[in-house]
Amino acid sequence: MVTIARRRPALPCGTRVVAVDGPSGSGKTTLAAHLEAHLRRTGGHVVVVHMDDLYPGWDGLAAAVTLLSSQVVEPLAQGRDGAYQRYDWARGAYAERHEILCATAWLVVEGVGCGADVIRPRLAALAWLEADRETRRRRGLERDGESYAPHWERWAGQESAHFAGHATREHADLVVDTGQ
Template sequence: MRLEDLYPGWDGLRAATGRLATEVLPALTRGETARYARWDWTADRYGVIQDEVPAKEVTIVEGVGAGALAAAPMVSALVFLDAPEQVRHARAMARDGEGYRPHWERWAAQELAYFAQDRPHERADLLLLPGSVQGRALR
């Protein structure tokens, strides 16, 4: 599943990690289908679409916040992909266009706060860096 569907807009990183830890992962760990309202980026609000993530043996959650401390007890393995800020910024501008620059700067500030507080890179079972891979034994 994509965390992009949970972020309530450009200022919603923390809200999405909370939703992941309270709405999505608990159901999956109980073997149930997780249901949640998807963020509508065009309308800037939660949409009426209810997404479902069926419980499976393996579920991959991708996006900034997937390694949140609140979700850690429900995560079997954590992969952390990192790159220097200038690389991430260049990729984001190429993907989203220069019109998203003000949003990206707000988002980058939230990322820094999240990384400092939750420290997912320190808990990762697999750390991916440009040009290298560093792994730890899986829990």
Template structure:
């Protein structure tokens, strides 16, 4: 992922001293896996998982808390603190620190939402059709989460209908049999470059 890493590091800070990079896409599209690989290539850049910000009562109505608990402190150049949500116990846990690193990744459905976009240096979209992504997610989570998925799909449909992310994506990420293909996104902000990352063992490289 060296080419993508170089590109992101060249971006101007977008949230105080931080280059905040969103990784969005439909549930089940591979956001967490890709963000983990990208974070490792960025010398273990911090990753904020939006599953830690959302909760059963606020699947998508969490932008106020995100702006207050995370964006505002990072914009001041200070460490943010948020309480990750426990989806089994249905309660928020102990505070977790998020430092103002040179690059911070925000991954999850809605990472490119309207309220967050002004604070992003770049928005990446995992370019997998929603039905395929949802099928992967259901298979991953199993029968125990069948009822939750039924409610989630409808909530995600409503969210993206009113607040789409893909039209504003700077880069599209497509998973291949061996690694990922990264293409210029609809926003046109980051130019026409196209490159492919190839996975060799635990690492990823261009």
């Protein structure tokens, strides 16, 4: 993944954006953490953005893609700093602001929607992670607890519609089945 990204041009400000997309519970956060550790060892300044910090609630997948594009990726593509406000799920409101400096060498974005068609042209690499539905649901509930259970189907419906409309898997540089 890093090799692919290094072969492609950075954004005008010097940032390479790597996206880790796929359905909930497929292992995106884990892969992003490994990418971050690897990139830090090789000396690059790395920022990780979790889409969970952008979704404005359980019905916010589409809105988060727009926020990622307009507030983070496009400013970097124009040679300016990007920024976003973290969504506080407990309060149901946006919280503190996070700056992403144009001088950032690597931006790793993980979460459902980060490989959307509006963002894809700005990516240095896109990974797609997947696993069977039962494995993903089990992982999601282990990670987020039973509070996630009533929202699983609601979120899965948004994911399905989003992925069908954006053909994310078909555009990925790397496809990994994490359920094996």
